Amino acid sequence: MHGRADALEPDDRRWWWTVAGGGLGLSLAYALVPERYVVLREFGFYNVVTVGAWIAVVIGVRRYRPTAAHAWSLIAGALLAWSIGDIAWSTYDAVGREVPYPSVADGFYVVGYPLFAAGLAVAVQARRVEPEWRIALDALALTAAALLLEWVYVIRPVIDGDESWASKVFSLLYPTGDLILTGFAALLFLGSSWRSTSMQLLLAGLVATLGADIAYYATSSGHGERVVDTVYLVSLTSFALAALHPSMRSLTDPGEETAELDNRKRLAMLGCVLATPAAVVAIQELRGKSLYLPAALSAAFALIVIVLLRFDRMLADTRRTAAAAVALSGFSARLLAATDDTQAVAAADYVVDVVVHGEARVVEPPEPDVSTHALVAPVTVEGVPVAEIVADAGPREIALVQQAIDTVASQLSLALERMRSRDRAQGLIESLREQNEQLAELDRIKDRFVSSTSHELRTPLTSMVGYLELLLDGEAGELNDDQRHFLEIVSRNTDRLNRLVDDVLFVGRADAGRLTLEPSEVDVAELARTEVTSQEAAAKLKGLDLRCETQDDLPAITGDATRLSQLLANVLSNAIKYTPAGGSVTTTVEGDEERLLIAVGDTGVGIPADELPTIFDRFTRASTAGSVSGTGLGLPIVKTIAEAHGGTVSIDSEVGRGTTLTVELPIHAGINTLIRQAANETKAKEVTTT
Amino acid sequence: MTEVLTDNAPKPVVLAADDDADILELVAFRLGRSGYTVLEARDGEEAWKIAQEHELDLAVLDVGMPKLDGLEVTRRLREQEATSKLPIILLTAWVQESDVEKGFAAGATDYVRKPFSPMELVARVQAALR
Numbered sequence: 001m002h003g004r005a006d007a008l009e010p011d012d013r014r015w016w017w018t019v020a021g022g023g024l025g026l027s028l029a030y031a032l033v034p035e036r037y038v039v040l041r042e043f044g045f046y047n048v049v050t051v052g053a054w055i056a057v058v059i060g061v062r063r064y065r066p067t068a069a070h071a072w073s074l075i076a077g078a079l080l081a082w083s084i085g086d087i088a089w090s091t092y093d094a095v096g097r098e099v100p101y102p103s104v105a106d107g108f109y110v111v112g113y114p115l116f117a118a119g120l121a122v123a124v125q126a127r128r129v130e131p132e133w134r135i136a137l138d139a140l141a142l143t144a145a146a147l148l149l150e151w152v153y154v155i156r157p158v159i160d161g162d163e164s165w166a167s168k169v170f171s172l173l174y175p176t177g178d179l180i181l182t183g184f185a186a187l188l189f190l191g192s193s194w195r196s197t198s199m200q201l202l203l204a205g206l207v208a209t210l211g212a213d214i215a216y217y218a219t220s221s222g223h224g225e226r227v228v229d230t231v232y233l234v235s236l237t238s239f240a241l242a243a244l245h246p247s248m249r250s251l252t253d254p255g256e257e258t259a260e261l262d263n264r265k266r267l268a269m270l271g272c273v274l275a276t277p278a279a280v281v282a283i284q285e286l287r288g289k290s291l292y293l294p295a296a297l298s299a300a301f302a303l304i305v306i307v308l309l310r311f312d313r314m315l316a317d318t319r320r321t322a323a324a325a326v327a328l329s330g331f332s333a334r335l336l337a338a339t340d341d342t343q344a345v346a347a348a349d350y351v352v353d354v355v356v357h358g359e360a361r362v363v364e365p366p367e368p369d370v371s372t373h374a375l376v377a378p379v380t381v382e383g384v385p386v387a388e389i390v391a392d393a394g395p396r397e398i399a400l401v402q403q404a405i406d407t408v409a410s411q412l413s414l415a416l417e418r419m420r421s422r423d424r425a426q427g428l429i430e431s432l433r434e435q436n437e438q439l440a441e442l443d444r445i446k447d448r449f450v451s452s453t454s455h456e457l458r459t460p461l462t463s464m465v466g467y468l469e470l471l472l473d474g475e476a477g478e479l480n481d482d483q484r485h486f487l488e489i490v491s492r493n494t495d496r497l498n499r500l501v502d503d504v505l506f507v508g509r510a511d512a513g514r515l516t517l518e519p520s521e522v523d524v525a526e527l528a529r530t531e532v533t534s535q536e537a538a539a540k541l542k543g544l545d546l547r548c549e550t551q552d553d554l555p556a557i558t559g560d561a562t563r564l565s566q567l568l569a570n571v572l573s574n575a576i577k578y579t580p581a582g583g584s585v586t587t588t589v590e591g592d593e594e595r596l597l598i599a600v601g602d603t604g605v606g607i608p609a610d611e612l613p614t615i616f617d618r619f620t621r622a623s624t625a626g627s628v629s630g631t632g633l634g635l636p637i638v639k640t641i642a643e644a645h646g647g648t649v650s651i652d653s654e655v656g657r658g659t660t661l662t663v664e665l666p667i668h669a670g671i672n673t674l675i676r677q678a679a680n681e682t683k684a685k686e687v688t689t690t
Numbered sequence: 691m692t693e694v695l696t697d698n699a700p701k702p703v704v705l706a707a708d709d710d711a712d713i714l715e716l717v718a719f720r721l722g723r724s725g726y727t728v729l730e731a732r733d734g735e736e737a738w739k740i741a742q743e744h745e746l747d748l749a750v751l752d753v754g755m756p757k758l759d760g761l762e763v764t765r766r767l768r769e770q771e772a773t774s775k776l777p778i779i780l781l782t783a784w785v786q787e788s789d790v791e792k793g794f795a796a797g798a799t800d801y802v803r804k805p806f807s808p809m810e811l812v813a814r815v816q817a818a819l820r
Binding site for chain 1: 713716723754809
């Protein structure tokens, strides 16, 4: 609504500047033209301006159609009255007669003031300027200073003068008019924005007029009069230009902009006002005139009281602003500390209460569309409105209050959203914890299964193995050959069963993920040598040649010694089992920085090529195995252990020629280098048995 | 060959505990033949009772017994002043290395896995008593 179009349109611009130039030119001309050209002076220059001024205002009103146009109309009326007075005066002057006092001119002059003041009063009302304490005090201070000036320079001289009482009374109407004008102007300009061009011109004109009025009485020389008159002309030009500018609408616009004088400017103004009595006394002293001390002192006193009151108001304002700021900053902290929605909303309610002086509150759930409040700020959680902050504010504060409740609303929204997602996270954590519990329980079940199965299988085997041993040792009496023979068969098979149970349990644990490696630094070469040594007897029985070749300086690897032994034992026993008499089994351990290679080669029966891919499957045995007993779990176990160490197993075989099984194990370089320095010296040994 | 102690020396008293009757008989028979007096217990509580009532030279305990398991009996025996230095051999079907650790942590002297050779058991008993 507020006219953003307060700039002149290009067409109007030239026109406006022409008027400006004309007015100022005429004023200058009036000032400079010699005394004797009275008619030219008065009617060619002076009154063109005075008449032009109110005509300009009328034109401006018709052109721009401001609201409450009668404000401008009253101003036009005032200018009209002044111009009639001026014409009358000029007529006297032109005719050469001495101007009587008071005259018709004076009548019209005096009437102009209240008209102008009325125009300003209408503007004040139209702008909905709230006469708050502070504005009233400021205006009062200004008026008091103006009063002092009027008193010293106008009123007292008049009273002390030697005119008749009637004319004195009349004379006092002028300062009265000035003061009324000052008062309303102060109210208008101190209470609202005067950023627009028009307002600034209006203000300039008023200041010029009032200043000239005072100066008129202070000076008495002819030249002084001319200067004062020129200033009147300039002020009239200013009024005209103000009315002709598009921003003239802002005089009566209840604008949203409530840019008041900030505190510093206010203080500056009050300081000047306060200094007025002292200044007046000083000036009077300099001029050697009466000091008017009582007046000055009373004015000073009144001004000090006003300024103190004003100061108190300013302090109160500052305190309130500070309280609001504290509330706002405390608000963030309270929002963070809030554990549920109610607390967050309560915090918002409190802060809004403090910041907007009790005229606002949080409403939840949001009221239906027909809102009875002037200002509303929605509170949304993930796009869904859950509450509103509603407030009422005077026109001066609308922008500030809206901003404040917007800020609070957005912070509250964020806080509520944060609480929602925190609750969700909490829920997630809870469900994860439950899942963890379930998994842990599953683990416990698996453990129980593994140990109870093991226990169940091994207990009867213990009795079988044990009692067989007793019998075969002759503890229950001498055995005949048949008895011995049969019992040995049973014993062999019990051993077989025992091994099978071990293998099955191992594979079962690996499946259930219950196989744990116990890592340590393992010298694989040494393990290999030990295994080979322990299998010597079996090999010898079969008439096999057992060899072991290990490389020097092989790095130790991080691994489970027991499992690696198990691996080696399995591979070796396989090799020995499937190699007929007279053959050989060679074990080599070699490697480099990156990996170890353990190879066990035999000259045994070999595995057919088409069976190689599935040879590592469980319970799978090569067709060439023939009558050799075996569980079919040996190779799967080897593969499991190798892979558990991050390694691989491969087989190379040819039927009738033999088989070589190679296990490749990686070395963890980092750990290894440390070991290297403390490593035992390992030498290649050749262990041969014949 | 089994070592048979002479009749002059007092026979060492050995407590054997296992919940499997056959295994218990096996152990008792073997140890008895080797010249030890064997006191038999079918569960941990019985084993503990016997330990209280008799002076023992060694205990052979099955780990997986009901009521009181071998580990618990071992711990109790260790806590008691009289039996704190008693040689204890644990028998078990459990397989993990961590089980071995648990056994030694409880205070066992030795650890034999099932199935075992009775001769081996006797050898360990003799070693423990030396």
